[in-house]
Amino acid sequence: QKEVEQDPGPLSVPEGAIVSLNCTYSNSAFQYFMWYRQYSRKGPELLMYTYSSGNKEDGRFTAQVDKSSKYISLFIRDSQPSDSATYLCAMSQNTGNQFYFGTGTSLTVIP
Amino acid sequence: NAGVMQNPRHLVRRRGQEARLRCSPMKGHSHVYWYRQLPEEGLKFMVYLQKENIIDESGMPKERFSAEFPKEGPSILRIQQVVRGDSAAYFCASSPNQERAFFGQGTRLTVV
Numbered sequence: 440q441k442e443v444e445q446d447p448g449p450l451s452v453p454e455g456a457i458v459s460l461n462c463t464y465s466n467s468a469f470q471y472f473m474w475y476r477q478y479s480r481k482g483p484e485l486l487m488y489t490y491s492s493g494n495k496e497d498g499r500f501t502a503q504v505d506k507s508s509k510y511i512s513l514f515i516r517d518s519q520p521s522d523s524a525t526y527l528c529a530m531s532q533n534t535g536n537q538f539y540f541g542t543g544t545s546l547t548v549i550p
Numbered sequence: 551n552a553g554v555m556q557n558p559r560h561l562v563r564r565r566g567q568e569a570r571l572r573c574s575p576m577k578g579h580s581h582v583y584w585y586r587q588l589p590e591e592g593l594k595f596m597v598y599l600q601k602e603n604i605i606d607e608s609g610m611p612k613e614r615f616s617a618e619f620p621k622e623g624p625s626i627l628r629i630q631q632v633v634r635g636d637s638a639a640y641f642c643a644s645s646p647n648q649e650r651a652f653f654g655q656g657t658r659l660t661v662v
Contacts, residue, residue, distance in 0.1 A: 445592075471649045482554075482641055482653040483593070490649070527592065531648065536606035537583065538643070538651050542592035 440465055445528055445541025454550050458515040462528035462541045465509065469530040469539070472504050474513045477525045477543065486526075487513065518548045552576070554644050554654035555624075562660045569629040569636070571657045575644030582625045583643045583651060584610075584617060593641065599625060632661045 445462045452458055460474075471490055475483035487502040489495045489511075495502045501514040511530075515522055525543040555574040563569050575582050580600055585593040595609040599619035610617065614632075619625040629636055639658050643651035 473650055475653075480658075482556075482655040485650060485652055488650045529651075534648055536598045537595040537609070539595075540585075540593040 442539045443541045449545040451547045456518050458518050460513040460526050460544050462511050468532045470533045471531045472511050473529040475527040520548045520550050523547045556654035560658050563632045571627040572624045573642030574624040579644035579646050581645040584627050585641045587639045634661050637661045
C-alpha cells in the first residue's frame, strides 16, 4: 500500500466551477499537510500548508484535513484557466526525513 | 528572498559520463531534499541532507549516486557513469524546519 493515494484524473471543468481534489493516506503519524501546484516543465509551487486537522482558506483556495479519516482535500472556487496544472498533495511527520507525495491530479479549466 | 536555485536547468550527458546537479537552498534553510520525477509519475524521494551531513539516503540507488551539502556552497547531486534510465527531472527542495518544503525549478537530465 502506498503511503499517499491520489486520483490522477485527468479532471476537466468549465471556468468558474468549484474543483475538489483529494488524497488519502495510511500513516497516522503525518502531522503536516501540503498542496502543491505544478505547471508543465516547472517545479512544484507550495499553495497551501496545514498543521494537523482543520480548515485553512487563502483566497480562492481552501484546504481541509480530516486526520480521523486520513483524508485531505483542496477546494478551488471560481476556477480559472490559469489554474490548469497538476496538483500534488504532500505530507510529513514531525521531524520526519522526507515529504511523501501523491502522484498528482491533472486539472484543466476550460474557458 | 530568492527561491531555491537549481542549475543547470537542462543537462545532456552521454552514457558513461558524470552528471553534477547543483542546488542552493533558500536563505536560512538548513534542510535540503532531492527528489526525482519521471514523466507522468510523482515525486520520488532520494536523499535528505543538513549542512555537512547526510541524514537519510534511503531513496538513493546504492551505486553511482551520491549527494553532499558542504559547509560552504550549494548541495550537489552527483551521478556517475550515467545510463539512459537516469533521464528524468531532478528537483531540490529546502525547508527551514522540516514542516514544509520549497522547490526549485529542477534540472532536466537527458542521457543520450
